[in-house]
Structures are given as C-alpha cells and as structure tokens.
Amino acid sequence: MSDVGIDAVEIWTGKLKLDLAETFAPEKGDDPAKYTKGLGLFESSFPDTYEDIVTMGANACKRLMxxxxxxxxxxxxxxxxxxxxxxxxxxxxxxIAGCLEQTFDGDFHHANKGERKFACVAGTQAIDDAYNWIRAGRNRGRSAIVVATDTALYARDDPGEATQGAGAVAMLVSEDPDLVTLSDAQGYGSADETDFLKPNQQFPSVDGKRSVQVYLARMREAVEDYESVAGDLHPDDFVYAPFHTPFPGMVRKAALLAYRHITRDTEIEEELADAIGMQPRREEFDDDEAFSEAVSAYTDDLKGTDRYAAWYDATIDPTLDISRRVGNWYTGSVHIARIAGLKRALSEGRDMTGERIFVASYGSGAQAEVHHETVQPGWDEEIAGLNIDEQVADRYDLTFEEYERVHAAHDHSKDRDFEEFTAPEDEFVFDGWGRMGERK
Ligand code: HMG
Known part of the structure; x- marks a missing residue:
C-alpha cells in the first residue's frame, strides 16, 4: 500500500483585519501587551460582509484545484x-461543491460529501476520514478534498473576543502525496467536557480559564497514548510541532507540557538534573496534590532553561507565524500552524524532505489527537505556491467602529448588513441566503 497524506494545500483568510494592539486594546482599556505578549496575538482576520464559511472554503478549493x-x-x-x-x-x-461546479467543467455528483464536527479537532478528523477511505482502497484512484472553514466569533465583550479569527484551509488528501505522509500511529485524549460549547447558539458559552486547563489535560493524555503506540519519543525526533493554536500563549503552555513529558527518561532529563533536578515521580509523593505542585514547580524551572528555550525557538515558534496575524481559525488552526512551520523552513532555504513533524490537534468538548507526519520531496514547491503573505498584507484594516458593524453583520440574530469594505475579485461571494455566485 502506498503512503497517504496531504498532497496540496491552500489558505483563504477573511479579508478584514482587526489590529489588537492599536485598535482593540485602547477601546477595552487594556495594555496592548496583554494581547501581543500575554496571548501572543497581534491581529485577527474577519470575513467581509460578502464572505462566510462557504465562500471562504470554496475560494480556497478553487485556488487549490x-x-x-x-x-x-x-x-x-x-x-x-x-x-x-x-x-x-x-x-x-x-x-461548496455547488460553487465549484459554477467554475469547473463537470460536476461532483459522484463525490461523497459530508460535514465533520468536533470543535477544532474536526479538521484533523476529516483528514483521518479521507486517509482511511484511501487506505481501505475505496477511492478508485481519486483524491479527497478536506476543507476546514470557520468564522470564530465570540459574543461581544466575552473574554474570547480577543482571540477571534476567520478563514479556510483546503487540503487535498491523496496517495503518494507531495507535502506530508501521515503516520498510522495516533494518540487520543478525549472526555465529555462543558467548558466551551454552542448548544443551538451561534456564539460559544465559554469558561475560558477552564478551557485552557481542559486543553492541557486532554493533550497530556493524547501524548501518553501516542507514546504507548509510537514508542519512546525524543524532542529531536521532530523538526516542528504544530499545535492547535487558539492563541500562541496557549501553545506556549501545551508545548512545555509535551516537552516535559517526552524528555522524561531521556538524556535531556539527566543533563538538566544538575540545574533543575529530576522530574517528580508519582510514587515519591503521598497524594496527587503534592505531586501536581511538584510537577508545576519542575515545569516552571524547565521553562527557564536554555535547552528548552532553544527547542521552543526552533520547533514551536515558526509554527505561530501565521496565527499571530490571523487569530483562531478553529478547525483550520493546526493546519495553518503546519504550513507556517514549512514556510519558515522554505524562507531559510532548509531541505525538509524526510523530516518528521509532530502534529497536535485539539477541540473543545473535548478531544486531543496526536500523530506525526513525514515531509515529502514536493513540499517546497507546494509551499512556495501559497500567497498567504499577500492575502494577510492586503486585508482591510478596520477601525473599532467598523469592527462593531462587521461583528453585527455576521451575527445570525441580526439583519445582515451588506456594506462592503473590500472589492471582491474573481471569487465566490455571499449575496444572501440561497444566492452564492462568482463575482468578477
Ligand atoms: P483573559 O482573562 O482576558 O486574559 O482571558 P488573562 O488575564 O488570562 O491574560 C491572558 C495572558 O496575558 C495571561 O498569560 C496574562 O498573564 C497575560 P498567562 O498567565 O496565561 O501565561 N497578560 C499580560 N502579559 C503581558 N503584559 C500584560 C498582560 N496582561 C495580561 N500587560 C482567555 C484569556 C484565554 C481565558 C480568553 O481569551 C478566552 O476565554 N478565550 C477563548 C477560549 C480559548 O481560547 N481557550 C483556549 C483553550 S480551548 C481551545 O483551544 C479550543 C477552542 O479553539 C475552541 C474549539 O475547540 O472549538 C477555543
């Protein structure tokens, strides 16, 4: 059986931008550093009033095809x-297929279509579905298109408002892919949680602080589960580690947890022992609370070591390059993190063929999934073909007052206002329910 994985990728950002430090923080009466340093976010993408999850997804697919x-x-x-x-x-x-049929010769009547839902981890689950379909030999030589598309909007004045974003990632999953192959090995951490949910509502009910803890708990389980099938891991096994990125500050916490976990019983733990001691072992403590306090203290010390800082700068920081500028794209978020890492490698002229990537996805509700990918010889051409930098640079910079109008325009409980901030060009646009068209 040939290898299966991601053959091609395309990104479409919402065409509006909210500058968090210049525009959002002053209106909220906040220190801009809360966003740029604390959350690690500088800007968010928003859809113009003629964009939505369908147009963004269809436009990404159109470019991909x-x-x-x-x-x-x-x-x-x-x-x-x-x-x-x-x-x-x-x-x-x-x-989305309906949009594409307006542009391409032929139709998608033969194609199996569906929608995957499990908060942000659904993008990775949809890739898994495509992978399994191909590995089962049911694809008849065809590829699958997987689209992760979201408008990640929170209710006005929710603490999550700073972490909004909008965009789509389209991925072609094929045999003998040009970008990355996927490992069979996977790890899961999954539990019924209610920290972030949208039961019959557009905007999420969120317990933000708890959602951070749930992300970390499920990610720890997924890393352990992955290690149980993939064998002992070492940080140097992976050139990049893209994580689900609701905001870069979350990834700072998750990456530290993963690093601590995978350096246990390695020479790295031994080498760091003189400076920060060995990792606490459960059997050394009378109760869970004392153990967990010791783990926190060790983790804080680990964060301050040069060894960890060097690993973070090389393996994690490059994966945040796009997310810092566009915010949370929910299902697309981990997939732009993968691309950001590869883009950084391309700009540095590195040869990534054969290198491994550790991919850590997460969705509230809650489930984490971990697997690895191996970079393929066509990766550089594929990444070089992306125009995400231009898209990000071309976004319309909203004033706060305009942002309020755009948020209201995308609020399904309000009348939609079709004031447009940018001019669509050769792309699918939303003109009202049931009317979707390519506007030239
Ligand atoms: P908050 O209360 O506005 O912010 O909410 P904060 O006070 O916790 O500050 C944030 C960070 O900035 C903190 O850093 C502060 O110390 C720091 P930390 O201690 O955590 O490392 N800070 C500063 N740093 C420098 N200079 C300053 C300054 N001030 C503060 N002046 C919260 C933050 C994340 C709770 C909020 O944004 C939120 O509710 N977000 C939405 C939920 C979310 O994103 N959760 C993440 C995990 S769940 C997930 O990822 C799934 C999700 O994508 C959905 C899905 O799966 O479908 C959300």
Missing amino acids: ERHDLSPDDVGRIDVATESSFDNSKPISTY
Missing part, C-alpha cells in the same frame, strides 16, 4: 470540518 489543474473527476470525496455551520441538515460541502 486551479493551482493543481484538478477537475471534479479527480475528486471522489469532499469533507468539510466546521463548527460555524448555519445548516443542521445539508452539509457545507454541498454548498
């Missing part, structure tokens, strides 16, 4: 991962 000269006959499956769906019956993939 055009860039790779694909026709509908090459695609046997379209899966959309989103937690921003406006339809409880018809999957968003059908709307």
Whole structure:
C-alpha cells in the first residue's frame, strides 16, 4: 500500500483585519501587551460582509484545484470540518461543491460529501476520514478534498473576543502525496467536557480559564497514548510541532507540557538534573496534590532553561507565524500552524524532505489527537505556491467602529448588513441566503 497524506494545500483568510494592539486594546482599556505578549496575538482576520464559511472554503478549493489543474473527476470525496455551520441538515460541502461546479467543467455528483464536527479537532478528523477511505482502497484512484472553514466569533465583550479569527484551509488528501505522509500511529485524549460549547447558539458559552486547563489535560493524555503506540519519543525526533493554536500563549503552555513529558527518561532529563533536578515521580509523593505542585514547580524551572528555550525557538515558534496575524481559525488552526512551520523552513532555504513533524490537534468538548507526519520531496514547491503573505498584507484594516458593524453583520440574530469594505475579485461571494455566485 502506498503512503497517504496531504498532497496540496491552500489558505483563504477573511479579508478584514482587526489590529489588537492599536485598535482593540485602547477601546477595552487594556495594555496592548496583554494581547501581543500575554496571548501572543497581534491581529485577527474577519470575513467581509460578502464572505462566510462557504465562500471562504470554496475560494480556497478553487485556488487549490486551479493551482493543481484538478477537475471534479479527480475528486471522489469532499469533507468539510466546521463548527460555524448555519445548516443542521445539508452539509457545507454541498454548498461548496455547488460553487465549484459554477467554475469547473463537470460536476461532483459522484463525490461523497459530508460535514465533520468536533470543535477544532474536526479538521484533523476529516483528514483521518479521507486517509482511511484511501487506505481501505475505496477511492478508485481519486483524491479527497478536506476543507476546514470557520468564522470564530465570540459574543461581544466575552473574554474570547480577543482571540477571534476567520478563514479556510483546503487540503487535498491523496496517495503518494507531495507535502506530508501521515503516520498510522495516533494518540487520543478525549472526555465529555462543558467548558466551551454552542448548544443551538451561534456564539460559544465559554469558561475560558477552564478551557485552557481542559486543553492541557486532554493533550497530556493524547501524548501518553501516542507514546504507548509510537514508542519512546525524543524532542529531536521532530523538526516542528504544530499545535492547535487558539492563541500562541496557549501553545506556549501545551508545548512545555509535551516537552516535559517526552524528555522524561531521556538524556535531556539527566543533563538538566544538575540545574533543575529530576522530574517528580508519582510514587515519591503521598497524594496527587503534592505531586501536581511538584510537577508545576519542575515545569516552571524547565521553562527557564536554555535547552528548552532553544527547542521552543526552533520547533514551536515558526509554527505561530501565521496565527499571530490571523487569530483562531478553529478547525483550520493546526493546519495553518503546519504550513507556517514549512514556510519558515522554505524562507531559510532548509531541505525538509524526510523530516518528521509532530502534529497536535485539539477541540473543545473535548478531544486531543496526536500523530506525526513525514515531509515529502514536493513540499517546497507546494509551499512556495501559497500567497498567504499577500492575502494577510492586503486585508482591510478596520477601525473599532467598523469592527462593531462587521461583528453585527455576521451575527445570525441580526439583519445582515451588506456594506462592503473590500472589492471582491474573481471569487465566490455571499449575496444572501440561497444566492452564492462568482463575482468578477
Ligand atoms: P483573559 O482573562 O482576558 O486574559 O482571558 P488573562 O488575564 O488570562 O491574560 C491572558 C495572558 O496575558 C495571561 O498569560 C496574562 O498573564 C497575560 P498567562 O498567565 O496565561 O501565561 N497578560 C499580560 N502579559 C503581558 N503584559 C500584560 C498582560 N496582561 C495580561 N500587560 C482567555 C484569556 C484565554 C481565558 C480568553 O481569551 C478566552 O476565554 N478565550 C477563548 C477560549 C480559548 O481560547 N481557550 C483556549 C483553550 S480551548 C481551545 O483551544 C479550543 C477552542 O479553539 C475552541 C474549539 O475547540 O472549538 C477555543
């Protein structure tokens, strides 16, 4: 059986930008450093009023198909991962296929379509579905398109408002892929949690501080589970480690946890022992609380070591380059982190072929998933073809007052206002329910 993985990728950012330090912080009466240093976010992307999860997803797919000269006959499956769906019956993939059929010769009648939901981890789950479909030999030589598309909006004045974002990532999953192959080995951490949920509501009910703790707890379980199948891990096994990135500050915490975990019983733990001691072992403590306090103290010390800082700068920091500028894209977030790492490698002229990437996905509600990927020889050409830097630079810079109008325009409980801030160009636009078209 040939290798299966991500063959091609395309990104579409919402075309508006909110500057968190210049525009958002002063209105909130906050120190801008809370956002830029604390959360690690500088800007968020928002959809213009003619954009939504369908248009962003369809526009990403259109670029993907055009860039790779694909026709509908090459695609046997379209899966959309989103937690921003406006339809409880018809999957968003059908709307996206409908858009694409306006542009490409042929149709997608033969393609299996669906929608995947498990908060932000659904993008990775949809890749898994495509992977399994191909590995089962049901694809008849065709590829799958997986789209992760979200408008990550919070209610006005919710603490999550600073972490909003909007955009889509389209990925082609194929045999013998050009970008990365996926490991069979996976680890999961999954539990019924209620820290972030949207039962019949557009904006999430969030216990933000608890959501951070739940992310860490499920991620620890997933890393342990992954290690139980992949064998002992070492930090140097992986050139990058993209994590689900609701904001870079969250990844700072998750990466530290993962590093502590995978350096246990390695020469790194021994080498650091003189400076910070050995990692606490459960059997050395009478109760869980004392153990957990000792782990926290060790983790704080670990964070201050040069060894950890060097690993973080090389393995994690590059994966945050896009997220810092666009905010949380929910299902797409870990997938832009992968791309950001590879983009950094390309800009540094590094050869990544054969290198391994540790991919850590997460979705509230809650589930973490960990696997690894191996970079393929065509990776550099694929990454070089992306125009995400131009898209990010071209976004319209909103004033706070304009941001308030854009937020209201995307609030499903309010009348939609079609004031436009940018001019659509050769792309799918939303003109009202049931009317979706390519505007030239
Ligand atoms: P908050 O109360 O506004 O912020 O909420 P804070 O007071 O906790 O400050 C944030 C950080 O900035 C802290 O850093 C502060 O110390 C620091 P930390 O101690 O955590 O390392 N800070 C400063 N640093 C420098 N200079 C300053 C300054 N002031 C403060 N002047 C919270 C933060 C994350 C709770 C909020 O943004 C929120 O509710 N976000 C939404 C929920 C979320 O993103 N949770 C993340 C985990 S769950 C997840 O990732 C899943 C998700 O993507 C959804 C899905 O799966 O579908 C959300």
